[in-house]
Each structure stands twice: as C-alpha cells, then as structure tokens.
Amino acid sequence: MGFAQTVGGTRYTFPDLRILLARATPLRSGDVLAGLAAETAAERVAAQRALADLPLRHFLNEAVVPYEADEVTRLILDGHDTTAFAPIAHLTVGGFRDWLLAAEPAALAALRPGLTPEMAAGVSKIMRLQDLIAVAAQCRVTTAFRNTLGLPGRLSIRLQPNDPVDDPRGVAAAILDGLLLGAGDAVIGVNPATDNLETTLRVLELLDAVRDRYAIPTQSCVLAHVTTSLLAIERGAPVDLVFQSIGGTEAVNRSFGVSLSLLAEAHLAALSLRRGSVGSNCMYFETGQGSALSAEAHHGVDQQTVEARAYAVARAFDPLLVNTVVGFIGPEYLFDGKQITRAGLEDHFCGKLLGLPMGVDVCYTNHAEADQDDMDALLTLLGVAGVTYIMGVPGADDVMLAYQSTSFHDGLYVRAALGKRPAPEFEAWMARMGIEAASGAGVLPGGMAPALVGLG
Template sequence: MAYRCDLGGERYVFADLRHVMAAASPRRSGDELAGLAATSDAQRVAARRVLADLPLTVFLNEALVPYETDEVTRLILDGHDAAAFAAVAHLTVGGFRDWLLSRAATTETLAALAPGLTPEMAAAVSKLMRAQDLIVVARKCRVETAFRTTLGLPGRLGTRLQPNHPTDDARGIAASVLDGLLYGVGDACIGVNPATDSVENARALMVMLDELRQLYDIPAQTCVLTHVTNALAILERGAPVDLVFQSVAGTEAANRGFGVDLAVLKEAHDAARGLKRGTVGDHCMYFETGQGAALSADAHHGVDQQTVEARAYAVARAFRPLLVNTVVGFIGPEYLYDGKQIARAGLEDHFCGKLLGLPMGCDVCYTNHAEADQDDMDGLMTLLTVAGCNFLIAVPGADDIMLNYQSLSFHDVLTLRGTLGVRAAPEFEAWLARMGLATPEGGIRELEPRHPSLTRLFASTGRVA
C-alpha cells in the first residue's frame, strides 16, 4: 500500500510502510548505505507527517518482515497482548507520542502497556521524538530484574565490569576484576568476552570467575560471553554458569547469521534457570544487540536499522532476561557515522527497550575509525543515566585492549554516581560497605596503597591463576 503526503507544493509518495519508517528515521549512515534513507530533509519531514497520522493498529495488519518466512515476526504477532494494547488501540502514532509524554503515562500504566506494544510501534513513535522526549518517557519506565543483585530500582545505576584480556590470561582478568571492584563496578555483571571462543577456554574462565566470587562472597553474577551453544555444552559439564549470553538480532535470517534461533535460546534459558543459582531472583539470560547487525548480515528485509534493532527486543523479551544492552557504537561508522548518530541511536535503543518492558542497558562506545571521541561518550552516558538506564558497561581505562574499541571507564562510573546521585544495587552496595570500600552514603572510599582491603583483594590474583 502506497502512502502520500503533500508538503511545500511537492507530493511525496512512499511505496509501503517500510519506506515510510525508513524515510522518517533521523539520518544515519547505515540506512544510507542500504539505500533506505530519506533523500532530503523535506522527504524526511513528509514521512514523519505520514507516520504521525497512521493508527497504531496498522502495525498489527501490515508486517514489515513477512510472517510466513520469519519466526521473529511470528513471535511478535502471535504473542501480542490485545488486552494490554486496548488502552492505546485508538491512537495514531502521533497521538501515542502525546500520550506517552502526558501525565496519564505513569510508571504503572507503562508497565501494564508493555506486553501490548510491538517493536514496530515503539520504533515508529521514537522517530517522532526529540532527544528529551526519549529521555522523559524512558525515565518513567521501570523494569526490575534480579539474580544475586536487584537491578532497575529507582535511584540506582548498575554496571557491568568488563575485564577482557587479549590472551585470556587468568591473572590479568582477575586484576582487572579487582580494579573494577575497588571502584564499585560490577553489580550488574562481571562479564568477560573470551579472546578464544572454545568450550574449554570459556569453562576455565567461568570457573576462575566463580572462584573469585566465592572467595569474597561477592553478591554479583558472572558471565563468559561465549556462544549459547557453548554455554549449553558447558552446562552439561556441570560448570558454574550464572548467566547465558547471546547476541541477537531482529530477523530470523540475522539470527541464523549468529548461529541461533528461538528454539536454542529457549533450551538454554530453561537449562540455566533449572540450575537455581540465583539468590534473590531467577533472571538468567543476557542479550546484546546493536543497530546495523541485520544490515551487516544482509538480513534486514529492506527495513531501516533502528526498526530492525527494536525487533531484536522482542526476541530478548521472550526469555525474561536479567540484562539487555545495545553495543551502540561498536558495529562501526558504516552504520552510525559519528558521535551525534551514536548518541541518538543510544537514546532510541534505550527508549524502545524500556517501553517494551526490557531491563535495558548500554555499552556507550565507539570504534577507533568513527568520527567520535570520549567527549561524545561523556554526553551519552550522562543522558542515559538521566533517562534511568538500568546499567552501563565499564572497562579499565575506557580502552578495551582485547576488542580494540573505546567504552566507559571505572572512573566514569564514579563521576555519574557522584554527580547524579545514582547508587549501586543494594546487595552489592552492602558488600562494598562490609569490605571497607564504601562510604555510608554509598560512595567509594579513597584507600591508601597499603590499606588492608587492597592488600586482601590483590593477594587473590595469584590464587585464581
């Protein structure tokens, strides 16, 4: 079905709903690379005018990716909660934007609405929003999850401690873990990307991290970000698996490119949950996503990259994850060219994930060949924290020496907590206090080099080799 708009004496024609959605998107290099982007600012405005007047129900009747050939589309439409959707079923996309920004859209009403929204609805309304709109609405969305720590509570900012090492050296990883703990980082997850993605290597890293956790009774969950099929093999060998990780995308074909489908994700979820390793909750899945993943796999079906990204959140939502994060600038400038595009994408992804009921976090990051720098990341980390982001990722010195990209540092977490008053998860914060690392107000103590806490912690690096 074609859509038309007369604007400024010109008539703009959009071939179908996919064309409207793509042309309405803010400018980004990935859509330009795919030949999907608006050809002018005027066309972009015309597409947004068309989109604003479309009823939300159009996304239930016109699938952007064919139902018959895509299991993600079937998951979205077959699992749609019509009763939850009824509260906004009468609205257009523009009317939905106005409602989201109104006082009627409370934390409670948004939580009740989430099962009734499709990813395409969330993506559509985000295209009509300014940055401050994305922040205001996302901040109203609260999604709490728990394993050994409780995440998503108001006034809290979780952190994933990412201690990657180029050779997976156990002592190097342990030293980075302990460094992060001294800065109060790690309450969302202590998660390592293995340099060598084999079952035996991943299992060894899991054992090492679990031994370190048990040594100090750290209330945190650990994860080795190996492929889900490796995690299943490791589970069968009785290794200490807390969280099962997998990168996911928004189409069946893109997920096949990752070597996964919904069935294997369900198998892994059921197996990990059956271990009952959580102490305060049983959310045991960790998903990463990123704008451009489907396009890089030539599996986007002509859908713009932000909408395909939102569809990945439907995959994640099906498995009650503890953590979901977009690796917003990691895929490269071919998809998000500069700091402005990265910042906009980070706010969109966080908004869409939270609106759909996900515990959304972000790896605020960029590759070294992007037109971005750490000043851009400083801005985005601040905006996301104001928006109520569930967690951020931090690495030693903001420089991941294994993956060779730039993220946030442990020091950045201190800045956010000190400036914006956000605190770690309560269980982790209590542990920091017991270890003599935290102030009564939830801050981090500045310790002398010979402080007993430092001596005790760093003595353990030789015990995990």
Template sequence: MGFAQAVGGTRYLFPDLRTLLARATPLRSGDVLAGLAAGSAQERVAAQRELADLPLRHFLTEAVIPYEEDEVTRLILDRHDVAAFAPVAHLTVGGFRDWLLSEAASPAMLAALRPGLTPEMVAGVSKICRLQDLVAIAAKCQVTTRFRNTLGLPGRLSIRLQPNDPVDDPRGVAAAILDGLLLGAGDAVIGVNPATDSLDNTLRLLELLDAVRDRYAIPTQSCVLAHVTTTLLAIEQGAPVDLVFQSIGGTEATNRSFGVSLALLREAREAALGLGRGSLGQDLMYFETGQGSALSAEAHHGCDQQTIEARAYAVAREFPPLLVNSVVGFIGPEYLFDGKQITRAGLEDHCCGKLLGLPMGVDVCYTNHAEADQDDMDALLTLLGVAGVTYIMGVPGADDVMLAYQSSSFHDGRYLRAALGKRPAPEFAAWMERMGLEAASSAGELPPRLAPSLAGLA
C-alpha cells in the first residue's frame, strides 16, 4: 500500500509509511544527508497533509522496520495496550493532534493513554505540530519518578550537576560539584561522564560522588556515566552504584553499535535493584538519546532520524527510568545544522518522550562547529521550561571542558527557575534551606556547613 497527495497541481507518491514519515519531517540536515528528506517544501506539505489524514490504527498494521528483523519493533508491538488505545483509536493523526490540544486531553487522560501509544504515532503527530503545539502538549504531561527524591512534580525544575573533568581529577570534579551545589544544581543527579571508561576509574569516581553525597546528606543520586558493562562490573565489586546509565537508540542495530541489547539492559537493571539503594523509590535507570545516532551507525533502516529517536523511547520505558535525556545538539551540524533545527528537535524529543510516559530532560546544547550560539540555547531553554521539562544540565560556565561542547550553566538553571517560578525537587529544596544555601548564595558567601576544603572532598 502506498500514499499519494496533490499540492499545487503536482501529485506526490509515498510508497510506504516509512517514506511518508520521512518526507513529512520538518527540514533537518541529517535527513538530507541520508537522502530521506522531502525534495521541496511542496512535497513536505503534501506528505504532512497525507499524514494528517492517516488513521492512527494504521501504525499497528505497518511497521517502519519489519517485526522479524528488529527487537525494538517487536518490543513496540508486543507491548501495545489495545484497551489503553481505545479512546483515540478512531482518530486520524490530524484528529489526534486536535484532541491533544483540547481540554479533553487532561493530565490524567494522557497518563492513561501512554501504554496505547506507539513511538511512531507520537512521532507522526509531532511532525504536523507547530512549536507552540509541542510546548502546549508536553506541558500537560506529568511524569513523576523517585529514587532518593521526587522528580517531575508540577512547579518543579531539576538540574543534573555535570562536574566533568578532562582527566578525571578528583579535585576538579569536587570543585565543580561544590560550585553546582552552591547554585542549586544536583537534584536530578550528580553525574560524571568519565574521561576514561575503565573499571578502576569508574570505581574511584563512584566512591568520590558517594562520599560527597553522604558527607552532606544530600537527598539526591549519583552516577558515573560509564558503559553499562563497566557498571555491572562495578556492582559486582560492591561499588556504591545508584543509577545505571546507558546511551540507547531506536533500532536493534543502533543498540548493537552501543554494545547493548534489551537483555543486557534488563540484566543491569536487576543487578542495580538488588543493591536496594533507593530510599523513596527504585527508578534507577538513566538513558541518553539523540537524533542522528542511528544514521551515524548506519542503522536507521531508511527511517528519518526523529522517528528513530521516538523509537528509542520505547526502549527507555521498558526499564522504568529515573531520567531520560535527549542530548539534542551534541551530535553535530551533520544531523541538526543550526539553532532552528536544534530548537525544533529539542521540543519534539521532549514532547514525544513525555507522551510516552518518560521523565524527559534535554541537554540544551550545541557543538562549536554548528550554526548556533548561546542566544539560540536561551530560547530553547525557556521554551522547554514552559513545556515542563523535567530537568536540564548544569555545567560550569556552560562549557564542558571534557566533552568539548556548549551546554547550559548553573546560572541558566537559576534563571529558568526564577523566571518561571519553579523550585528544585522538594526534598532537595528542603536540604538547601537546612544548609543555608539560598541565603549564602544570594550574598555571595560560602555556607558554613559547606566550608570543608576541596582537598577534604577529594
């Protein structure tokens, strides 16, 4: 079965659902690189019109990647909940967009609907949304997770404290942690990307992060973003592992390029659950994703990068995570060329992830060779805040000196909370008050209870 739509006197043909979704996607460099993008604005409009008229049920009868070839496709279709889907089963993609924007789509209704939605459905509807639609829809989605604190509550905005160091120097990591805590970051997680993904280095960083957290009784969680196999070895060594991190993608082949499978992720989650380190809950997986990873691994099966990104969220929701993060601009201009494309992709990822029930954060970021700057990031940051993003990154000076990209700073987090009247996670906010952090930070002083030297921390 194919699809056809006429625009401006020209009839455009789309041989299958995969092609229709790709041609309907707002322009981005990755799809052009892959040869999947619409050849003109007219063809894109034709595809979007045809997609808007497509019944949602069609996504259950035509897979963009064959069931027999891909374990992510099997996961998506095998987990689909027919009863949850029933309230919107009669709608087209365009009708679904209208419903999502209506008062009928309450937070409770959206929560009940999640098991009935497939990633391709939410990717499809996002392609015919304006930016304000993506913001409005996501703002109605409430996703709450717990480990040592409570993330995702209304009126809250959390921040990952990202104290990366180019040589994993404990003094550099400790200094960045102190800087972030003083400015209210760290309630999402204190998470280090290790410069060297070795077991010895991972163990050393895990001990450092846990010592800081324990010394000041901080109600948060820590993570060393090592490969899942390294984390499994650390668990076997008795290391203080709170969260299990892994980058994931939307196809079996992409995940294979990351060195993981669904079975391996399941094994890692079970191992971490066995540690019983969560005090309020056991949501302990931390996933990162990003548009373009499947194309860079030559594992996209002819699908556009945003649809594949949405499929990665099916992998994430299989292992109830505490945090999911779209590192939206990190992969470079070959996939998202400029600030406009990065902004669109960030809002798409956040909206699609929230519709599928994930605690979505977005790394508001770009590489130095992209056609983007900090003004673009300020705009995306503010839009995401209005859309109810669960958390953002906190990087010293917004410049990650280890990963060599531009992100959001601790001060950016303070700006967004102040501008939108948002607070940190409740347990973390109460800890900040007990430690005198807010008052001392406003006065530019070091709180007495955080006065021990950095040498002592390290």
C-alpha cells in the first residue's frame, strides 16, 4: 500500500511498514550500516509523521518479517489478544502515544496481551526520552523465585563475578565484594569464560554452596548455552535459572543455536526442579540491538524493531529476568553515548510495556565514543524510569568480557539518589547479616570472607 508524507515541500514515500519503521528510527549507526536509515533529518521527520498517522490495526495486517518464513512472527500474531487490544484498537500510533502518557498502571498491565512488539517499537520512535521514562515508570512488572523483583521503590542488582579463567577463587572474591555492597538480589550470575559442562557444573556448585551456607534469598545462574544447562540439569546440578541469549527473528535465534521448541524444553526442565521458594519464574534472557544485523538475520528490519520482537520470545516463557546489553556489541551498531542512551531507554520502555521484568546492562566497549559519564546519565535515567535491575561488576570493568559496565558502587549511588531499596527478602537478609544497605558498610558474622575463599 505504501505511505507518503510531505516535509518542506518535498514528498517522501515509504513502500511498506518495514521501511517506514526503519526511516522513522532516531539515528543510529547500525541502521546506517544496514542501509536502512533515513538519508536526511527531513526524511526521518516525514517518516515519523507518517508513522504517527498510521492506525494501530495496520500492525496486525502487515508483518515486517513474513509469517510463513518466521516462527517469531507466528508467535506474535497467533498469540495476539484482540480483547486486550480493544481499548486502543481505534487509535493511530500518535494517538497511542497520548493514551500511554495518561494511562494508569492497571490499564497498562491489562493492555500487554493486546500489544505486538512492532506496536511498541513504532510508538517509541515518535517519543522523546521523557516520554519513554514517564510511561515505563508506570509499567509495573513483578516476578519471583527466591525473592521478589520489580516492586515499586525497589532496584535490584545482578552480581556479576566473572573471572577470565573461571578461577573459583576470583569468582568467590567478587561475590564477597558484591554482597558487602548490597548487590546480588537480582541474581548472582557468572558468564563462563569457557562454555563447557564441567566448568558449568563447577561454578554452579560454588554459587549454590555460597547461597546455601549463608541462606541468601537470591538465585544463581551460570550463563552457559541452554543446551549446556539442560545437560547440567540431567546431571543433577543445582540449576536455579536457565539462561539464553535470544533475538527477534527465527534466523537470529538459529545463529544462537536455539529455537522456540528448545526454549520450551528448557523452561519445562527448569520448572521441574522446583527450586524457587517464593515464585517459579526460572528463565533469564539477554538481548541487544545489533545482534540480528551482525548475524545477517534482520530481514531488512531496523535494529530497534528487531530488538522489540525478541521481547515476544522472552515473554512466552515467563522469565524472572530480561536484560538488554545495550552497548556491548560496539560503535558499529550504537556509535556514541547519545545513541546508547536512546537505545537503552527504548529497550526498557518496550520491554516493560510488553510485560517483561527489564534490566539494562548500562555498558559500552572501549572503542565506542562513550565514557563513564554517559553511563552515569543513562543509569540515573533508567532509575527514574523504574528499571528492574542493573549490573554490578567489580570496578565497572568486566575483565572477562572486556567491556565497561556499572559497578557495585554505582548501584549504591542510584539507590541512594532515588530512594530505591533492594528486593524485600534480600533487604531483610542484609539487615540480619549486618550489611548497611545505603553505604555497604558492615562486617558479616561467621567469618564469611575466609569461608568464601575456602569454597574457592
């Protein structure tokens, strides 16, 4: 059918929804690299105006990735709830933006099954940062395993004790550092340097021994491939959460070595262990703008829309945690601090709007045009927006993955600045152990430091 809009006396045409969404996207280097970005600011404004006038119903009639060729598209369209969609079915994308800015949390929650990721991505493209923050702050998403995440006024932290050679002593030292500084309520999660079963089993046993010895009300995870986690479950390992990186098309998921059926198998396997004490959300997913382009699996769809489609995959499996690793791939996809900031707030908005417990790894690679000041700004904005959790990395420098993220001290800063607190069960444990939530001061009784070294 095509779309057209005149700006400054020039008429711009967009042949289909895929191209319209791409041209309307705020500038980012990945879309330029893919040849999808608007060529001028005027063309971008024209696309945004045409998008604002588009009826929301159109997203149900034109798929950006063909239905017959992609199981993610089939998941999105087959699972759409027309009853939940009814309150906004008469709106345009621009009208939907206005509706969102006036909506209460209950209305936003009721809407989730009626939204497609493309609708969420589309409306985000015509929103300012303050719009993305204001609406996300009204989206309440609560999940639970051994503690409860996402409650109002709470901000959780993933304790990320990575080690470049998976040395248990290095992992244990970072765990101690993080716990003393109030991190770890989201998850104690290790990215293994080598994704093999024996390493996974060894680190899982260490994490569970620490958690069990000090009765820490949290969950652990080794971020191995889902097939490795399935093997670990078969071996009787203490698997709390099953992790997997996912994307927004069948092809990008294939590049990760997964499919919807494999994720469903892993979800059932994790549920069968019944290791949660206050809830049963047992999946952990990571995503990131640019992964589909780097895998040549984007089908000509802009990177932010593909990213939003990954959230449809995630919400099909009731995850405890979803994390967009917003600046990890590099400047080829998000060139500088400005683009990283916009992408982080878009991802958080779209994920929360679709009903996901969104965290953001506020990060950048050393060759990007960004620095820690940019990360401080994005961290603060996400805190205002109600982000479920952030990363806690020793010194903000991940020595295994070789990128810059947020530190345990950064978590203390944003909690103190915005009056946020840890998950309630974890906060109560910190009080019992003598850890001061605001400053991280305190000495753990029972010789925790030497015991952790001993476990290593």
